[in-house]
Amino acid sequence: xxxxxxxxxxxxxxxxxxxxxxxxxxxxxxxxxxxxxxxxxxxxxxxxxxxxxxxxxxxxxxxxxxxxxxxxxxxxxxxxxxxxxxxxxxxxxxxxxxxxxxxxxxxxxxxxxxxxxxxxxxxxxxxxxxxxxxxxxxxxxxxxxxxxxxxxxxxx
Amino acid sequence: xxxxxxxxxxxxxxxxxxxxxxxxxxxxxxxxxxxxxxxxxxxxxxxxxxxxxxxxxxxxxxxxxxxxxxxxxxxxxxxxxxxxxxxxxxxxxxxxxxxxxxxxxxxxxxxxxxxxxxxxxxxxxxxxxxxxxxxxxxxxxxxxxxxxxxxxxxxx
DNA sequence: CTTATATAGTACTAATTTAGTACCCTTTAG
DNA sequence: CTAAAGGGTACTAAATTAGTACTATATAAG
Numbered sequence: 001x002x003x004x005x006x007x008x009x010x011x012x013x014x015x016x017x018x019x020x021x022x023x024x025x026x027x028x029x030x031x032x033x034x035x036x037x038x039x040x041x042x043x044x045x046x047x048x049x050x051x052x053x054x055x056x057x058x059x060x061x062x063x064x065x066x067x068x069x070x071x072x073x074x075x076x077x078x079x080x081x082x083x084x085x086x087x088x089x090x091x092x093x094x095x096x097x098x099x100x101x102x103x104x105x106x107x108x109x110x111x112x113x114x115x116x117x118x119x120x121x122x123x124x125x126x127x128x129x130x131x132x133x134x135x136x137x138x139x140x141x142x143x144x145x146x147x148x149x150x151x152x153x154x155x156x
Numbered sequence: 157x158x159x160x161x162x163x164x165x166x167x168x169x170x171x172x173x174x175x176x177x178x179x180x181x182x183x184x185x186x187x188x189x190x191x192x193x194x195x196x197x198x199x200x201x202x203x204x205x206x207x208x209x210x211x212x213x214x215x216x217x218x219x220x221x222x223x224x225x226x227x228x229x230x231x232x233x234x235x236x237x238x239x240x241x242x243x244x245x246x247x248x249x250x251x252x253x254x255x256x257x258x259x260x261x262x263x264x265x266x267x268x269x270x271x272x273x274x275x276x277x278x279x280x281x282x283x284x285x286x287x288x289x290x291x292x293x294x295x296x297x298x299x300x301x302x303x304x305x306x307x308x309x310x311x312x
Numbered sequence: 313c314t315t316a317t318a319t320a321g322t323a324c325t326a327a328t329t330t331a332g333t334a335c336c337c338t339t340t341a342g
Numbered sequence: 343c344t345a346a347a348g349g350g351t352a353c354t355a356a357a358t359t360a361g362t363a364c365t366a367t368a369t370a371a372g
Contacts, residue, residue: 002246027346047350062342063341084158090158092162115279119279126270184318185318213318215369216367218317218318219368219369219370
């Protein structure tokens with residue numbers, strides 16, 4: 001239904017919150033209480049974010065999580081990539097090949113790939129920094145970002 | 157998972173096929189055979205498209221379906237609107253209000269609304285005509301469309 | 313005016329996906 | 343050495359989606 005999963009939504013929420021206080025270390029318990037989410041859920045999300053190097057973690061007592069890089073170099077697309085299981089793509093045939101048999105089917109495949117690119121670009125354009133201070137959002141004025149704000153995997 | 161449903165995909169496929177032969181009347185049986193889809197599924201999709209005035213239907217023997225308006229005035233967003241049950245929006249809180257209690261939650265709500273607008277605009281920019289002849293797609297050169305290519309319901 | 317063909321509508325079933333939880337292990341500060 | 347915190351895996355339950363079946367209605371053709 002053209003919707004991100006709740007976990008991805010939570011992830012964005014968590015990341016945005018952490019971006020607001022970049023110095024602190026945030027424990028999963030802290031985040032869960034502050035944001036009104038379940039602790040197991042928050043843990044799950046943070047683990048996935050850590051696996052994709054969007055947050056760093058410190059184990060042991062007084063440990064916690066922090067953003068792995070400056071908020072302005074993390075895009076919404078990065079968070080989606082980290083938390084959605086399947087690769088980015090509006091249709092199945094956008095990400096996997098060999099599923100369509102019919103000629104007409106393949107006729108619109110290229111179109112979906114194009115549309116994907118456009119949608120994805122829109123999501124890459126929004127950084128966490130902009131989520132925290134939305135002033136610049138949607139005005140056409142975007143912050144300048146480093147090269148790692150680009151998605152690691154180009155569109156398939 | 158940020159993916160359109162299969163039914164929406166089928167709808168796009170069907171509409172694109174009909175746009176290729178705008179004169180003919182297409183029966184559901186015809187379309188199902190040509191496109192390799194199940195007849196009940198095709199029927200279901202066509203009914204939904206008809207309810208949203210994207211196709212017209214002629215009942216009885218020799219009946220069938222046809223596009224309700226020129227292909228260049230129908231956008232991919234129109235098809236998505238017709239076939240997705242829930243209103244357009246990447247997150248739940250984008251379409252419904254009063255679900256979030258926490259402050260931080262509301263802090264990012266506006267951002268999702270913005271992102272929605274951007275994504276949606278991208279989908280509105282692609283017409284069925286472009287799906288049939290993809291030459292102009294993605295090049296920044298878009299066909300000129302009439303006013304009804306705009307979505308009937310603005311973003312909530 | 314009857315029959316075959318076609319759409320219209322509704323309801324149900326099955327399969328897939330997603331969300332959330334539970335459990336146990338590892339690390340580290342005090 | 344103990345409490346606090348992250349790491350990983352597996353399972354259960356809920357929600358969504360896809361597909362099918364059945365019945366009603368309309369119309370063209372003979």
